[in-house]
Amino acid sequence: MTNIKVGIIRNELSNTADDWIIACNNRNIDYQVIDLSANNWLEQVRKDNFVFYLIQPPGSYERFKTMFDERLYIICNEFRLKTFPSFTESIIYENKKMLSYYLNAHNIPHPETFIFYNYDEAKNFVDNTELPFVAKTSIGASGSGVKIIRKYNEALRYINDAFKSKGIRRRFGPNRVTGSPQKWAKKSIREPSYFLKRLKYYLEINRNTQFGYVIFQTFIPHNYEWRIVKIGEFYFAHKKIKIKDKASGAKVKQFGFPDISVMDFVEDLCNQNNFNCVCLDIFESGTGFLVNEIQCVFGIPYGYLSKVNDKIGRFVKHQGTWTFEEGDFTQNNCCDLKLEIALKLYFENKL
Structure with missing residues (x-):
């Protein structure tokens, strides 16, 4: 795949391109790192014929998140350039105001x-x-x-x-x-x-x-949140167990085969909204499932996101039935898998 070149759009932190760089090197894909926080960001974006852009939106400081969203808007909506994750997946990440507007809309x-x-x-x-x-x-x-x-x-x-x-x-x-x-x-x-x-x-x-x-x-009373990650057609799932008042931020996880109903809920939601790279935190309530967070950047504190019978892996739906595939699919903070899916979508003209 040396005949294509991708742009890697990092945020204000210089190391936020590292995982994407490793993923590109693993596939022998040519790339150029773009610092979206730099004054000449537009020149960097337009300097080469990138087939698409791999992005790493910031999540620590609101001023940098605002900057990233504004500039990504120009890239995606004025220049009509393709990114992975998508503009929508990025703009609702670490912006609880925008996420609320989107969920309501x-x-x-x-x-x-x-x-x-x-x-x-x-x-x-x-x-x-x-x-x-x-x-x-x-x-x-x-x-x-x-x-x-x-x-x-x-x-x-x-x-x-x-x-x-x-x-x-x-x-x-x-x-x-x-x-x-x-x-x-x-x-x-x-x-x-x-x-x-x-x-x-x-x-x-x-x-x-x-x-x-x-x-x-x-306030939604709960003892756990579902954490469901979707990358392309592949899913990862576990429960985040509440410690004190919150499950968010707690590193106590419960693994196993997830409830089919929550997997179907997330699959339908992602299909309807064209989500390909998201992590959802979901409450269960008396009225059904409630989406608490949608993120396109997420941590992997244990080095894996799903485990069934002491085997790590991922979930995929085959002919209407959820199945578990054994294997280590979260290497390189999932960026190897993310790049695989981005390339597949690009060659299928679905990016």
Whole structure:
């Protein structure tokens, strides 16, 4: 496949092209890395005849996510260039406002979400809504920025911070649900450079406040979330078990063959919305399945995403029946598989 060349669009972090580079090298595909955060991003995008672009949207800082979405809009909607993941899959990633708008527009069941840019509207909601409810920042993975509001005074402080004071800050430091100060201290002693790098990251996160709007969501009682990943026709599935108040950010997983009903739900949703590279977090409720998150970038904390009878693998539907295929299909953070699917879609004129 040396006769084609792809563009790899990275975000503001230089290492975010690495997995795509490895995937291209594994297939002997020519590529060029494009820094979408650079002033000459447009020149980089147009400098060669790329057949499509592999993208890595950012998920840490709202200003960089906004920048990426704006520039990707020009690439996809003005120049009509093809990307994987798609523009839609990217723009709803780590943007809970946009995800809410999209889910509403497409009648996709989800926890009811309220977005207020007006203090009086937010105050009226707080005065007239049964507790608890969930407050979220627009950006923030692994449960960062998610707060369950259980008391009226807590809700008042939250909207006052958001509209009249310091703004809303996300969690400072590592995930306290999945780690311990003792482990962090030992790792910091062993790897001082890692500690300094992470400290710089946490300080930057702390400086990036959300001001002038709030995102509230109906609280859905749950003991777990389904985590379903779709890459092309292949699926991965497991349960994320709740620790304390949240399953998001918890690294306790339950593996096995998933319920057929949730797999069918995700398959139908993805087919209707032309999703080819997404990770969905799904609640079960008395009214059915509810989509909590849709991400095109996701972690693989155990090195695999599905396991049945102690065998890792993936799920695929054959002649209407879900089957499990054994094998390691998440190598290179799934980018080998993602590139395989992107190439297949390109040659089928479906990208």
